[in-house]
Amino acid sequence: HHMSGLVAHAARARGLTPRSRVRSSRRHHCAVRASSSPSSSAPSSREVGRDDAADDDGVALTRFDGGARASTSDVSEDTDANESLAMHSLRGAVHRRAVLASVVLASGVGDGAWLGERQASASAGPDYALPGPYRVRALPQLEHTCSKCFPMCVGLSCLSRIRVFVPKADVEPDALFPVIGKKTPSTTRTSASEALRYASEPPYPVAIITPGFLIDGESYSSIARRLCSWGYVVVMYTKTESVAGGTLDDEVSAAILGDLISWVDSDVTIGPYANPDQVYLIGHSRGGKISMLQALRDERVKAIALLDPVDNTVYAPLGPGFPSALAAMKANPARVPPLVVVGGVYGGECAPSGSNYEEFFAAAPRGVAAKGHDAWGFSCGAGHFDFIDEATFVQKVICPDGSMDPSVTRDLCAALVVAHGERVLRPDESSDAETLERTLGSLRSQFTDRGVAFDSVHKLK
Structure with missing residues (x-):
């Protein structure tokens, strides 16, 4: 309802002609606000890869901006930094900073070592701004009908198209042919403790991405691949809706999401990989609101991420079937899972002030009610549809662009x-x-190498 109202508004205002956009400069500015302390800088890398239902090889773990491929296994923990730098230089034209960052990661000394901001430590921890240690396997497209949702939805309106990414660990030679009679974890990651941590086998936590209004679930594949590479079964789904009619209200949509959690556990293909008691909900736009509504009533949900979320607006006002997630959060703070919110400052009418990410972050519980994890809040120079892999023509017409x-x-x-x-x-x-x-810190380093300003980091209060 919110998006269809915006479509009508845009059509009347522009005569179905997209607004001309003139930019004096493509400012790559990101004012990131965080609810924690200012960051340090760290290494740079980009995720690339392929995933095919018939191909289990998944994605390459690391690719530098210059195009040379490498993984942290290319450099041993005992290799001298200069030798490592020379080795990587032979792989292609690579930014000096990206190479040095890779050497630091591979040798397990952490991002602060090469920046001089804190003492090097082998236990500095993993870099979540890089692809994880798992390969990504895409399962064939699946379908599921929410039988529990009747009579709230009927027939095809209860049907969802589903795409699932499953993590696949690399098999070490020692695992196939044990030298001492048992499997040994890989030692090619940041440290031995890191290898032990990610040597676990299924089941993995389940991450379910709920799309915004009339957005295809696979529009979030880049985020889904990254999450899967860190050992999550990632489920993307698309409900059967259309702007011409047959849209589902928020209560029905939340019920479909809850049924999907149960289905993941019972499905013969996904069930062996998934831990349905460790569920991570991720939602964009209206999908953020739906994710929060379900999280408040489902004890299986342990964490939630909201990407430019939108609550009730003038286009989707409060009413039967359309409750306010913000009001529900304030009424039940103990039920709100640990939360991260990322919002775009150019949301415009698509994510209007008073119903957007700022309000969701403000409604997050503090102290004891936060379950030991205070909410993280961030904003950046993004438009509402910059969070998806590729925006459609209509989406670009009705929502403003971001600055980055x-x-x-x-x-x-x-x-x-x-x-x-x-x-x-x-x-x-x-x-x-x-x-x-x-x-x-790692993100700042990556953005710097790509010519993107990342100068200010602020707490979102």
């Missing part, structure tokens, strides 16, 4: 979504503040 490249927005979201999930579901020795500092 959409790929930068997605990289920011992917890193923060992973870091939040790990701090809640698989915490290491790092505090929440250290995890956030490490992640933002």
Whole structure:
């Protein structure tokens, strides 16, 4: 209802002609606001890869901006930094900073070592701004009908198209042919403790991404791949809706989401990989509201991430079937899972003030009610549809552009979504503040190498 109202508004205002956009300069500016301490800088890298239902090889773990491929296994922990630098230089034209960052990661000394901001430590922790240690396997497209949702929805309106990414660990030679009669974990990651941490086998935590209004679920594949590479079964789904009619209200949509959680456990293909008692909900736009509504009533949900979320608006007012997630959060603070919110300052009418990410962050519980993890809040120079892989013509017409490249927005979201999930579901020795500092530091380094300003980091209060 919110988006269809915006479509009508845009059509009347523009005669179905997209607004001309003149930019004096493509400012790559990201004012990131965080609810924790300012960050340090850290290494740079981009995720690339392929995933095919018939191909289990998944994605390459690391690719530098210059195009040379490498993984942290290319450099041993005992290799001298200069030798490592020379080795990587032979692989292609690579930014000096990206190479040095890779050497630091591979040798397990952490991002602060090469920046001189803190003492090097082998236990600095993983870099969640980089792809994780798992390969990504895409399962064939699936379908599921919410039988429990009748009579709230009927027939095809209860049907969802589903795409699932499943993590696949690399098989070490020692695992196939044990030297001492048992499997040994890989030692090619940041440290031996890190290898032990990610040597676990299924089941993995389940992450479910709920799309915005009339957005295809696979529009979030880049974020889904990154999350899967860190050991999550990631479910993307698309409900059967259309702007011409047949849209589902928020209560029905939340019921479909809850049924999907149960279905993941019972499905013969996904069930063996998934832990349905460790659920991580991620939602964009209206999907953020739906995710929160379900999280408040489902004890299986342990963490939640909201990407430019939208509550009730003039186009989707409060009413039967359309409750306010913000009001529900304030009424039940103890039920709100640990939360991260990322919002775009150019949301415009698509994510209007008073119903957007700022209000969701303000409604997050503090202290004891936060379950040991205070909410993280961030904003950046993104438009409402910069959070998806590719916006449609209509989406570009009705919602303003951001000031930074959409790929930068997605990289920011992917890193923060992973870091939040790990701090809640698989915490290491790092505090929440250290995890956030490490992640933002790595992002800053990546953005600097790509010519993107990342100068100001502020707390969202």
